[in-house]
Amino acid sequence: MRTVEPFRVGFVTGATPDKWAGVWRERYPREPLELVPVTEADQRALLADGTLDMALVRLPVDRDGLHVIALYDEVPVVVASLDHLVAAADEVTLADLVDEQLVLPHRSGWRPDAPQLEWPPMSERDAIETVAAGTGIAIVPMSVARLLHRKDVVVRPVTDLSTTTVALAWLVERDDERAQRFVGVVRGRSARSSR
Incomplete structure (x- = not known):
């Protein structure tokens, strides 16, 4: 039997991927999901070196070679x-x-x-x-x-500081089926809907 590599999703301090991880595990029980805590300082490097498949990052992040979807702002x-x-x-x-x-x-x-x-x-x-x-x-x-x-x-x-934004990011070159399924989970698509 072939072992499936875990889909590794990083998340910066304060980001809460639990809800999306739960949906993933319900829909894709044979595809293990691993949540990996990361620091803001390491978020881009861990995507670039392939340690992570995707990450919930805190913007700004160098977007060169990345897909980035803004999710929510933080006060x-x-x-x-x-x-x-x-x-x-x-x-x-x-x-x-x-x-x-x-x-x-x-x-x-x-x-x-x-x-x-x-x-x-x-x-x-x-x-x-x-x-x-x-x-x-x-x-x-x-x-x-x-x-x-x-x-x-x-x-x-602090009323006169700009909000920060948490976003989902992944390498353009790793925009595969699993990445798109996770995007669908985050965006609230049903298991049957298409992108």
Whole structure:
């Protein structure tokens, strides 16, 4: 009996492929699906080197040689300790954060006006743990803040930062039957519908 290679779908922190994976497993039980957590820094490279067949990526991503379908936008939020001033607000602007220590570089390149400490590279989880200790703030997509939720931090929307977009991406050269079936699952096509 021939072994079928798993269809490997990566997903960045905060993306939730579970619903689509469930549909795939119902429709194609003989075709194993493997979900692989990836970082934003590695998302493009893992597609390019063939480690992943597809990935839920956070844009922007180098689109050269990729098919990319935008799926949904994410609200940027600030994460701060419970006793931080942002806890008193329902939402904040970047002007409210200009005097803060930003423990994780923000993808937009925004930096507070206050002199910044040199933070070692850290994951979102490490950044939120640092924030919980009362040392600085982090700005992350809402989905990341929800995934890494802690009782000792507050999360508030940052109204003047652009949303981020999660998209489905795969190599043009790997646009095969399985890739198109997964696109169909993500787009909500029924098992009988054609593209």
